[in-house]
Every structure is written in C-alpha cells, then in structure tokens.
Amino acid sequence: xxxxxxxxxxxxxxxxxxxxxxxxxxxxxxxxxxEMLDILNEGLVDKVEHPVCFDNDCREGICGMxxxxxxxxxxxxxxxxxxxxxxxxxxxxGDVITIEPWRARPFPIIxxxxxxxxxxxxxxxxxxxxxVTTGGVPDGNAIPIPKKQADQAMDSASCIGCGACVASCKNxxxxxxxxxxxxxxxLLPQGKPEAxxxxxxxxxxxxxxxxGNCTNxxxxxxxxxxxxxxxxxxxxxxxxxxxxxxxxx
Amino acid sequence: MxxxxxxIPQGPLSEKWTRYKAEQKLVNPANKRKLDVIVVGTxxxxxxxxxxxxxxxxxxxxxxxxxxxxxxxxxxxxxxxNAAKNYQxxxxxxxxxxxxxxxxxxxxxxxxxxxxxxxxxxxxxxxxVAQGVPFARDYGGLLDxxxxxxxxxxxxxxAKGQTGQQLLLGAYSALSKEIKAGTVKMYERRxxxxxxxxxxxxxxxxxxxxxTGELERHSAHAVVIATxxxxxxxxxxxxxMNCNGSAAVQCYRKGAFFANPCYVQIHPTxxxxxxxxxxxxxxxxESLRNDGRIWVPKNIDDxxxxxxxxxxxxxxxxxxxxxxxxxxxxxxxxxxxxxxxSRAAKERCDAGYxxxxxxxxxxxxxxxxxxxxxxxxxxxxxxxxxxxxxIVDENPYETPMMIYPAVHYTMxxxxxDYELQTTIPGLFAAGExxxxxxxxxxxxxxxxxxxxxxxxxxxxxxxQNYLSDQIHTPRLSVDSPEFMEAEKSVKxxxxxxxxxxxTKTVDTLQRDLGHIMWEKVGMGRQREGLLEAIPLLAKxxxxxxxxxxxxxxxxxxxPELEKALRLADHIELAELMARxxxxxxxxxxxxxxxxxxTEEGEAKxxxxxxxxxxxxxxxxxxxxxxxxxxxxxxxxxxxxxxNYK
Numbered sequence: 099x100x101x102x103x104x105x106x107x108x109x110x111x112x113x114x115x116x117x118x119x120x121x122x123x124x125x126x127x128x129x130x131x132x133e134m135l136d137i138l139n140e141g142l143v144d145k146v147e148h149p150v151c152f153d154n155d156c157r158e159g160i161c162g163m164x165x166x167x168x169x170x171x172x173x174x175x176x177x178x179x180x181x182x183x184x185x186x187x188x189x190x191x192g193d194v195i196t197i198e199p200w201r202a203r204p205f206p207i208i209x210x211x212x213x214x215x216x217x218x219x220x221x222x223x224x225x226x227x228x229x230v231t232t233g234g235v236p237d238g239n240a241i242p243i244p245k246k247q248a249d250q251a252m253d254s255a256s257c258i259g260c261g262a263c264v265a266s267c268k269n270x271x272x273x274x275x276x277x278x279x280x281x282x283x284x285l286l287p288q289g290k291p292e293a294x295x296x297x298x299x300x301x302x303x304x305x306x307x308x309x310g311n312c313t314n315x316x317x318x319x320x321x322x323x324x325x326x327x328x329x330x331x332x333x334x335x336x337x338x339x340x341x342x343x344x345x346x347x
Numbered sequence: 348m349x350x351x352x353x354x355i356p357q358g359p360l361s362e363k364w365t366r367y368k369a370e371q372k373l374v375n376p377a378n379k380r381k382l383d384v385i386v387v388g389t390x391x392x393x394x395x396x397x398x399x400x401x402x403x404x405x406x407x408x409x410x411x412x413x414x415x416x417x418x419x420x421x422x423x424x425x426x427x428x429n430a431a432k433n434y435q436x437x438x439x440x441x442x443x444x445x446x447x448x449x450x451x452x453x454x455x456x457x458x459x460x461x462x463x464x465x466x467x468x469x470x471x472x473x474x475x476v477a478q479g480v481p482f483a484r485d486y487g488g489l490l491d492x493x494x495x496x497x498x499x500x501x502x503x504x505x506a507k508g509q510t511g512q513q514l515l516l517g518a519y520s521a522l523s524k525e526i527k528a529g530t531v532k533m534y535e536r537r538x539x540x541x542x543x544x545x546x547x548x549x550x551x552x553x554x555x556x557x558x559t560g561e562l563e564r565h566s567a568h569a570v571v572i573a574t575x576x577x578x579x580x581x582x583x584x585x586x587x588m589n590c591n592g593s594a595a596v597q598c599y600r601k602g603a604f605f606a607n608p609c610y611v612q613i614h615p616t617x618x619x620x621x622x623x624x625x626x627x628x629x630x631x632x633e634s635l636r637n638d639g640r641i642w643v644p645k646n647i648d649d650x651x652x653x654x655x656x657x658x659x660x661x662x663x664x665x666x667x668x669x670x671x672x673x674x675x676x677x678x679x680x681x682x683x684x685x686x687x688x689s690r691a692a693k694e695r696c697d698a699g700y701x702x703x704x705x706x707x708x709x710x711x712x713x714x715x716x717x718x719x720x721x722x723x724x725x726x727x728x729x730x731x732x733x734x735x736x737x738i739v740d741e742n743p744y745e746t747p748m749m750i751y752p753a754v755h756y757t758m759x760x761x762x763x764d765y766e767l768q769t770t771i772p773g774l775f776a777a778g779e780x781x782x783x784x785x786x787x788x789x790x791x792x793x794x795x796x797x798x799x800x801x802x803x804x805x806x807x808x809x810x811q812n813y814l815s816d817q818i819h820t821p822r823l824s825v826d827s828p829e830f831m832e833a834e835k836s837v838k839x840x841x842x843x844x845x846x847x848x849x850t851k852t853v854d855t856l857q858r859d860l861g862h863i864m865w866e867k868v869g870m871g872r873q874r875e876g877l878l879e880a881i882p883l884l885a886k887x888x889x890x891x892x893x894x895x896x897x898x899x900x901x902x903x904x905x906p907e908l909e910k911a912l913r914l915a916d917h918i919e920l921a922e923l924m925a926r927x928x929x930x931x932x933x934x935x936x937x938x939x940x941x942x943x944x945t946e947e948g949e950a951k952x953x954x955x956x957x958x959x960x961x962x963x964x965x966x967x968x969x970x971x972x973x974x975x976x977x978x979x980x981x982x983x984x985x986x987x988x989x990n991y992k
Contacts, residue, residue, distance in 0.1 A: 126622055128622055129624055140855075147898065154588055156422065159737075160422050185740070209904045216414065219415050219416075219417075219535075223527040226520060227520035227523055230521075231521075232402060239489050243484055244488050245488065248488075249481075252513075255481050256507075256512075259415065282479065283479050288476065
C-alpha cells in the first residue's frame with residue numbers, strides 16, 4: 099500500500115519543531131509500523147537526508163522503549179499493543195498517518211520523535227523498591243503469598259514504563275505508572291514494611307517533576323499497551339491517604 | 348601448551364567456591380569508597396553487579412545504551428529461571444542441575460564454573476522474592492515450577508510469560524535504590540566506544556553520549572563488561588535492535604581473548620520470517636513446549652497442499668501428522684534441548700515437509716486444550732498467544748502456531764577465568780558477554796540464572812579480590828595521555844566512517860552480513876561454506892570501509908552512525924566466528940558440522956581432539972588471529988554421548 103506520513107521533526111530540545119510530509123510506497127500489510135519507518139529512513143539515507151529519529155529496541159512489546167503518537171493515539175489504533183507490535187494491516191492504502199512524539203512537559207523532546215523519560219526513573223529511585231541488599235534474605239518459600247494476591251501484584255508489575263499513560267492524559271498525569279508500582283509492592287508482604295514511606299516519597303517526586311493530577315477520564319487505562327487497570331490508581335490513593343492519616347511515619 | 352590460566356581453586360568440586368570465598372582478599376569499608384568500578388550494560392548481569400558492588404561500598408558508574416536500565420534485553424526473556432530448590436520433591440539437587448547444564452552444553456563447559464552456578468542458583472530465587480518479584484504461586488501460596496528442555500525435573504521458576512521482565516525490574520529496583528543512596532551513578536543513553544588501558548590493565552572507557560554525540564572519558568580501577576551477546580551479527584535474530592557485540596570486540600582488539608565465537612544458539616520456537624524488510628524475529632517461549640506438540644504432515648503432498656493454501660492444518664487427521672520429536676526422542680519428546688529441536692525442524696523443512704512458506708513447522712495446543720481446557724492454557728500462555736496473534740493475525744487457540752528456528756543466544760564471548768576476569772587484568776565480563784557456563788549449548792531458563800549469578804553472587808567477591816591490591820593505585824586522570832590517545836583514535840574512526848559518503852546504506856550491508864552468516868555459518872555448517880565465508884567477509888569489510896553511506900554528523904543524535912560503528916565490529920567478529928567454526932572439526936551443541944554426524948543425524952563430538960575452549964587472540968588488523976586452547980578436564984563427570992532418547 100502507499101501512504102502519506104506527516105512526521106514531527108525537531109533538531110533538539112530547544113529548536114522549533116515542524117511537521118514534514120513524506121510518501122512511502124509498496125508497503126506490505128505484514129510489515130510492522132516501525133519496519134515501515136525503517137523503510138522510510140533507508141529511503142531518506144539514499145537521498146542523503148537525515149533519517150527520522152525514533153526510540154525502539156526489543157520490537158516485541160516488552161521493553162517499553164518505543165512510543166509514538168499515531169493519528170492522535172499513543173501506540174496507534176490497535177488496543178493492547180505497543181507501537182512496535184502495530185502492523186500495517188491496520189491501515190488502508192492511501193491513508194494519511196500523523197506521527198508525533200509523546201507530548202508532556204516532564205518528557206522533553208531530544209530529537210524528532212525521541213523524548214526524555216528519565217523522570218520515570220527518578221520516581222522509581224524515590225522508593226519503587228524493597229530496601230534489601232544482596233544476600234541475607236530468607237528462603238523464597240518462607241512467606242506464603244495467596245495466589246490471588248501474587249497474581250494481582252503480577253498484573254500491576256506488568257507495566258513497561260513506556261509513558262503512554264502520561265501522553266494520553268490531558269494533565270500529563272503519571273498516576274497509572276506510579277500507582278502500578280505502589281500497588282505491586284503494597285500487595286506483597288515484602289513491600290509492606292516500607293509501604294507508607296514509599297507512597298509518600300513517590301507521589302511527592304511525581305508532583306515535583308511536573309506530572310499533573312488524575313483527571314478521572316481514564317484515558318491512561320484505555321491506551322495502556324499492557325492494559326494496566328485504573329484500580330491501581332485507587333489503591334495508590336488509598337495507600338497515600340492511609341500513610342498521611344494513620345501512619346506513624 | 349596453554350597460556351590460559353583458568354585459576355580454578357583446588358579441592359573437591361562442591362567445595363571450590365566455598366574455599367574461594369574463604370580465601371579471597373577483602374577491602375575494608377573506608378578503602379572501598381576510594382575504588383571506582385565501571386559497569387557497562389544494565390541487563391540482569393550489569394544491573395545486579397552494579398547494585399551489589401554499590402551496596403558493598405564501592406564507587407560504581409553504570410552505563411546504559413537505552414534511556415533506562417529497564418529496557419535491557421534481559422527483559423524479553425519469557426520462560427523462567429532455573430534453580431535446584433527441589434520444592435517439587437521430584438529428585439532435584441545442586442548436583443543434578445550441574446549435571447544437566449554440563450550435559451546440555453554438550454560437555455564443552457568448565458566444570459568448576461558450572462557447579463558454582465548451580466550452587467548459587469537457589470539464592471537467586473530467595474533474593475528476587477525478597478525484592479518483590481511476583482513469581483507464580485500455587486494455591487497454597489508457595490512458589491510454582493514448570494519444566495524446561497533438557498531436564499526431567501520441574502525446576503523452572505516463572506512469572507507468567509514475563510520472567511525476564513520481572514527479574515530485570517527486580518535488579519533495576521535494587522539499582523535504583525543504590526542510585527538514590529549515591530553509591531552508583533547512572534549514565535543513560537551512553538555507548539562504550541573504546542577501552543582505556545594503562546600498564547596492561549583496564550583503567551577506563553570512552554563513551555559516546557547518544558543524545559548529544561559527545562565523547563566522554565571515564566576512569567576506574569576495574570571495568571565490568573555486561574553488554575550481552577552478538578546474535579545480531581546474523582541481522583535477523585531474536586535480539587533487540589540495540590543489542591550488539593561491539594564492546595566485546597573493542598576489548599578483543601585491546602588484548603582480551605574471545606572464546607568459542609562459533610557457539611551460537613538457534614532457538615527452535617520463533618515466529619517464521621515473513622519478508623525481506625523484516626527487522627527482527629520474535630521468540631515464542633520454550634515453555635510452550637511443555638504443552639504444545641510439534642509436528643509436520645506425514646505425507647509430503649499434504650505439506651504442499653498447505654503451502655499452496657489448498658488445505659488447512661486442522662484438515663490433517665491425527666494419524667497423518669508426524670510428531671517428529673516425540674517419534675525420534677521418546678524420553679524427552681518435545682522437551683529436547685534447543686539445538687536438537689532446531690536441527691530436527693530444519694531437517695523436516697529441508698526434506699520438503701515444511702508448512703507456511705516452507706520454512707515453518709506447527710506447534711499445536713489442540714491436545715493441551717482438550718486435556719486442560721482453554722482457560723488453563725490461557726492462564727499459562729495467554730500473553731504469548733496474544734503476542735502471536737498480533738504478529739501473525741491467526742488465533743492459536745483455533746489453529747496451530749507456526750514456528751521456525753532463529754538465532755537467539757551466543758554461548759561464546761569474552762574468555763574469562765574462574766573469577767570472571769578476562770585476559771586483561773581489571774577487565775571482567777559477565778552474563779551473555781562471557782563464554783563461561785553454557786558450553787556449546789545453553790539450556791532454557793539458564794540465561795537468567797547465569798546473568799544474576801554473575802552479578803549478585805560472583806562478581807562482588809571476585810572484583811573485590813582484584814581490587815584488594817589496587818588501593819594504592821591513584822585514580823587515572825581523564826586528561827592522561829592514555830585517555831587522550833583512546834579518544835583520538837575512536838574519533839578518527841568515526842570521522843573516517845562519515846567521510847566515506849558511499850552508496851550503500853548501513854542496513855543493506857547489515858543484511859548482506861546476515862545473509863553470509865546464516866548461509867555459511869548458520870545451523871548446519873561445513874568446511875566448504877566456512878572457507879567461502881572468510882573471503883566474502885573480507886570483501887564485505889572492504890565494501891563497508893569504502894562504500895558505506897552514513898548521513899548526519901558526529902555531534903548530535905545519529906542512529907545511522909551508531910549502527911555503522913557496530914556493523915564494523917560485527918564484520919570482524921563474523922570472521923572470527925567463521926574461523927572458529929572451521930577449526931572445530933566436530934559437532935557439539937549449537938555448532939553442527941555436517942561432516943561430523945552420527946548415522947541418525949545427531950551431533951558427533953570428537954572428545955579426543957576438541958575437548959577444549961578455543962580462545963582467540965587479536966594480532967592486528969592485517970594479521971590472522973591466534974588460537975589458544977584451554978583444555979577442559981572433566982574430573983567429576985563421566986563424559987558420554989548426549990542421549991535424549
């Protein structure tokens with residue numbers, strides 16, 4: 099199929115960006131979206147033009163590196179997938195496709211479609227862990243964990259940190275991302291001792307980095323490629339409230 | 348004759364590691380702060396090493412090629428992690444895990460290293476549980492297990508089909524804790540481009556900031572390479588796009604020996620290739636072989652009909668299906684090791700029984716769904732089935748999956764001794780980047796085990812042992828001639844690439860490289876093909892250095908330049924792989940020489956002449972590399988032909 103692409107180009111964080119239009123031809127429906135961009139880029143190199151920069155790595159939907167705003171939706175029109183898992187069979191011949199980077203103040207643009215998501219790492223560094231060091235831990239089976247609880251923790255832990263939740267939110271809220279980590283550790287006995295400190299520190303950091311508050315529109319849940327549930331936000335709010343009111347910390 | 352000293356401690360096998368730990372030298376806490384360690388790579392091995400060394404009090408700098416440590420390709424491991432907990436009461440033990448790993452590696456791994464791996468594996472599970480890794484549990488709340496290839500016990504711990512992700516996030520959380528504590532400093536979007544040496548020791552690295560293009564100098568008392576494997580030499584592999592063997596090649600050029608480069612694992616269960624613009628292949632976890640049955644039609648006419656679209660797999664009657672693994676290997680069936688399953692699939696397809704494009708076989712869940720119900724199958728493999736459906740657009744609950752082998756893992760890597768130190772003092776290699784534990788073939792769920800064993804439980808001891816006599820060595824200034832010289836040479840290399848302005852894109856040359864490697868140094872190798880590969884690779888190298896086209900400049904984000912630098916190193920490595928494949932006149936594990944097979948088509952080892960590790964020494968750009976042999980002494984295991992029948 100033949101397609102028209104309108105792609106955001108921007109040289110660096112400080113320069114002014116613009117949309118640029120490109121044509122790609124004879125794209126097979128089996129091609130993935132990122133392979134289609136590879137084809138575009140190889141053509142640009144052939145013409146001695148600078149290829150479009152975009153983040154990507156595993157190309158199987160697990161590393162969370164890729165993330166494009168495609169026709170107004172993070173990761174494009176297919177549900178429950180990352181950009182790298184989107185296939186061209188979801189488009190029609192002659193389509194015009196608009197491709198933008200994540201747009202959120204805490205994610206500044208580095209170049210073209212590449213944004214800086216280190217704010218997510220900074221939030222995790224505030225407490226998204228259990229404070230154990232290597233060695234000296236009890237046997238793996240020392241504390242039984244009810245299966246249901248372990249499964250729920252696993253669902254929360256499936257977050258890949260891609261940032262689609264922030265990109266989809268009109269307030270650029272990171273509450274689904276933070277809520278998922280807070281929930282995973284709050285559900286497990288290993289995370290309990292620090293639960294009150296953790297939620298307060300992570301929420302404070304999230305606010306300080308400029309992420310907005312939850313809008314309760316749940317666009318984050320709808321666009322999350324791993325279908326992380328909004329109940330994680332509710333659990334974080336409850337943990338936060340408990341920490342502020344009932345905890346001694 | 349060997350110049351290689353593997354430094355294996357004396358004593359009975361099961362006491363070697365204990366003895367090493369008892370005798371290793373320590374560094375007192377006040378001195379630890381004065382010693383700097385660089386860790387390159389943030390996968391399981393790198394992140395766990397940095398977190399553990401940081402927690403001990405060393406001054407650690409860690410370098411990540413992506414925007415966050417959580418992207419490292421360890422994250423894509425699906426199936427699980429092995430440990431000999433014997434929670435299932437099915438007869439597992441450290442000794443059995445050790446034996447299975449040695450046997451699975453076709454008797455080409457070092458006994459002492461593998462035994463240590465089996466010993467520390469149990470601690471990995473405990474450590475991860477303590478970090479909050481949500482392993483699968485049974486209804487009693489205890490940890491669940493499943494089976495993997497090459498084992499008759501159930502010892503694989505898992506977190507849905509995302510075990511690698513969860514273990515990596517555990518290591519990433521430990522790393523994040525140390526970053527917050529200030530013991531580890533994180534450098535993201537950095538790629539190592541050169542190793543810096545002084546007095547024949549590793550003393551630092553040059554990195555390129557991938558966001559700005561800037562070259563940066565970092566000095567240290569020890570350097571740990573944890574940059575993964577080199578499967579992307581084949582262009583199409585299950586590796587991520589950024590995976591590369593470049594850092595290892597840089598170390599090789601500086602004098603670190605490269606061991607067993609020809610040992611490449613071809614994974615049997617990947618989604619088949621669909622076209623020439625494809626950028627990578629996707630793995631379907633080996634755990635699927637627990638319940639999935641592999642088959643092709645018994646009658647070649649049915650295969651042809653399927654390929655031409657006249658028949659569907661569901662039209663083939665039970666008695667007309669050839670479950671060739673169950674037929675050939677009744678004891679292990681669909682759970683034979685990866686190399687054997689891969690070759691068997693290729694054999695069937697080469698004989699004309701392949702389906703799809705002809706390069707595919709079926710992995711069928713019909714029996715499992717009948718036996719367990721669709722719901723249980725979904726609970727076990729739901730995310731894998733969904734992944735398959737998104738890529739192939741077919742529903743695996745209704746029609747069998749199609750799979751074909753693809754390059755997945757490289758057992759070869761930087762040669763290391765028992766301490767995981769390379770032939771360059773102060774330079775260590777961990778995880779897939781070293782050659783140490785898997786011999787000629789790695790068993791499923793052992794990569795996660797090895798990466799974390801190296802990082803959490805081995806390097807913290809051995810790096811400390813090395814650093815104990817470095818406390819009087821002052822920090823090497825980044826303005827020293829060694830750093831200036833290293834930066835200058837790497838800058839010239841980049842300028843040279845940008846100045847060529849030829850006609851071939853990096854992608855085109857990369858595909859050419861992949862094609863040569865898959866055809867001549869792929870799943871079935873022979874002398875003729877390997878001999879042909881060497882001049883073809885020399886030609887490709889020449890083509891690269893005279894005709895590559897790289898746009899953009901040095902001082903900004905430039906993915907084309909990144910790819911070009913890696914490709915230049917991969918071409919050199921490819922040549923080494925071909926040479927190693929050529930010298931190894933036997934078949935073992937992932938290295939299958941068509942000339943050396945039994946009458947039944949199994950790998951035929953030559954223990955008398957090839958029971959050694961082949962370690963290659965760089966001799967300069969124009970000279971041929973030199974082969975050194977580390978003879979493998981099997982003191983404790985009785986070596987025999989691998990038999991999975």
